Amino acid sequence: MSSTRRQFLSAALVGLTPKTDRSIAGGFIDDGHQIGHQLRDRAPFAPVKQVMRIPIVIVGGGIAGLSAAWRLDKRGFRDFVLLEMEERAGGNARWGENEISPFPWAAHYVPVPGKKAELVRELFEDLGVLRAGVWEERYLCFSPQERLYVHGRWQEGIEPLTEATTGDREEFARFAARANEFRSTGQFTIPMELGAKPSTLDNLSMDDWLKQEHFTSRYLHWYVNYACRDDYGALARDTSAWAGIHYFASREPDEKGPLTWPEGNGWIARRLLEKLARYVRTGNMVHRIAPEGRKLRVSAGETDYIADGVIFAAPSFLAPYVCEGAPPVRFVYSPWLTANLTLDRLPAERGFETAWDNVIYDSPALGYVVATHQSLRTHIDRSVWTFYWSLAEGSPADNRRLLLEKDWSHWKEAILGDLERAHPDIRQCVSRIDVLRLGHAMARPVVGFLGSDQRRRLADNSGRLIFANSDLSGFSIFEEAQYRGVKAAERALGRC
């Protein structure tokens, strides 16, 4: 009797309590730093069991490596292998999938290429994204593209203009006008190599340039800083003004974009892998590349490859650990953290609708991208959000240490704490958070990067070892990775 009454009362009280926090599953995603560190520590590797002669070896199956393979194959050249260290290729275009949706782990979009980006257009024609000059509507980012949480509510677009004064708006307009002027110089191109000339803008930071041009609006400063953090993983004060301006002055899209897919650029990697599967060997870390007569010996696992040419599409900073006699590479890399949140319920929404890219003003992170945004369904009640965070504040080395030291709960709390500002009920919606730590996520275009001798020497590629990673451009974006990969393939063909 009394026990049933207690049960009744406690049942009633359970009903009364506010909808409470729930337990959230998840952990770190394998990020390859362990295998990577074997290279750094020069750990002993398995003895060689077989030697293979093959004209070309591609090292690294990110977009650069896959693009090299795409070009070789398209040219009818079949005698090559692509060696990828991870169990799955894709690199920074890797992706995942769960019962709700495929989702990206890093790169998630490609701006609609302008008429001059011929290689990217060619690839997209091959993949059915561009047909007879028309972009496939389902692959263009659906409306609404972006929103920003600022002053306690969501607004459309990420330029923080809700409470901007006329002074702020004038600065945004003047900034856009300056970007147009730079665009018309023809120096800010994609691929960057085609237009870039030595420039004094490379001698100062983006932040200094803004000050020099008398831009004072705090909203504009936030916006430019956000762009640098988002594209380069660096604060405006740590970014070369040339690179900062490149972001705004390089794009001439011929359609409202960007191009995106539920799994982000993973979709492109996937399509490429379907075409190129027979060349790709995953789980094969290249640990040594050494001259062998007039050829190169590439060691991966238990196999050595004797090749005429090697396309090195892995991040360039690894070269000194792998390639005999290579000098140290002193590029700066930005550390990043991404997380995929599984939401089996969506948070309550007020104000402007959920967009593809959702940014919180004044957050140290970059916001989240909604994987189900490109779904054709009208009713979506579960989703996957990819949370982006470039650890830009402080030195890259310190932040890399932080990435390794802090446990998963630390990042889980940091992520939820950040999202909670815009979504008070987020903890009741998330069932899982998986975190990916990227110590050397992308090259950082620091002051002086453009004129850097080393960058130009590596990019020169006159030897048998041809560098192809996007980091040779100083900043890693899809188009640069693809361009470098294709160019490397053409070089290698010329040499065989």
Place this chain on the structure above:
Amino acid sequence: MTIVLFVSVALIAACGLIYELVAGTLASYLLGDSVFQFSTVIGSYLFAMGVGSYLSRFVTRGLVARFISIELMVGLVGGFSSAALFLAFAYTQGFRLILYAIVVAIGILVGLEIPLLMRILKNRLEFRELVAHVLTFDYLGALAASLLFPILLVPKLGMVRSALLFGIINAGVALWSTYLFRDQLGARGLLRITCACVLVMLGAGMAGAEWISQAADANLYADEVIFARDTRYQRIVLTKWKDDVRLFLSSHLQFSSRDEYRYHEALVHPGLAALPGARRVLVLGGGDGLAVREILKYPDVGSVTLVDLDPEMTKLFSTHPYLATLNAHSLTNARVHVINADAFAWLQQNTDFFDFVVVDFPDPTNYSLGKLYTTAFYRLLGKHLSAQGLAVVQSTSPLFARQSYWCIVETLKQAGLKTYPYHLYVPSFGEWGFVLAAMSPYEPPVRLPGGLRYLAAPDVPPLFQFPADMLPVDAEPNRLNDQVLVRYYEHDWREITH
């Protein structure tokens, strides 16, 4: 003096009844099943009043001070009851528990009021007089409240403010009583301050009522709610006023039983009657089965596929006696296949061809629904039309949302379809628009099926003529990556409502 006293009786009686009505109405709005909600709310309320009356015997001293505190408590609990219930519904899982807790609390307090008041007044009047007068004014107050509630309060003030207003009246009576019964009251200062505090709180509630109402009031309807259910996809509400039954989906009117035949005859017959050979028909949206009812008037149509998102919607319209009669049992007809799926995704994976397609989606009020009005969607639709096939698209009002309407026409054109826009007048909607779309040229039908209530064959061609105030205006096509339609639509309707 005495008349003033009896006015207070009427006022507190009105307050008590209003709280009960608020609780009953909210319970039916939020939980549906109004008969059950009202019965149980009234039952527990009356029972609690009985408990209150019984408890009044234990109050022996300081009658007036007790009475005033009780008034203040009723004012607070009752005044905030509606807001509390809305919030409880939105933020806790214990709505029912809170509902009955509030009903019982108010019931007990209200049950205490009248016995105490009678005892306060017993020395001023003869007992016979007292009982007669108090009860008379009690019932008068109740009558006034029961009339005011549906006529004035709910439509004009909304639920949250109505309850607060009566809370203020309770607190006002309390404050007033400190003057009325000052000779029977010891220390009055503290009581008056308390009264003032309660009044300020309720006043503040009144000022802040807007956001609670905004969050919750969207679902209040003018007519009696005969069915309400929150499904996974939407809120289905049926209201009834005399012989007029209306269906609302997430607060948007879908049809009125009095003139839906105009809408559905005009939606189906201009297209389908022009296709004598039509065998296979597809209906996207339209889970009410009313368009299907019209389609089944063609004996040659062998199969009708209805794709509607919400299984509860199609189930309701298959089984509810009134609704199934309204759609002539179309959804349980052997020729009809009901599929519950998201239309765009379904169409994407389906490979069939159809002779006639009815596209009857909710208006493009947001970017999710807007996807169903894009070039991408219409291109896909075109791929499912047989060579001579026709599609008809519900396209909002060419009068109230003129640019939206012509944007839909433009979008269909951009998707490579020939378009034939037309419109009609539906009293409950106003001027309404459709667009016929096809790969091959369209000619209006010469014959319509028998038994129509609105349309006759000669009336069809004039539907395609647009008067000056609905003529085409410039509009961009609506595309997935640039949904201009949602912006046009918002702008068009804002023009009307402001």
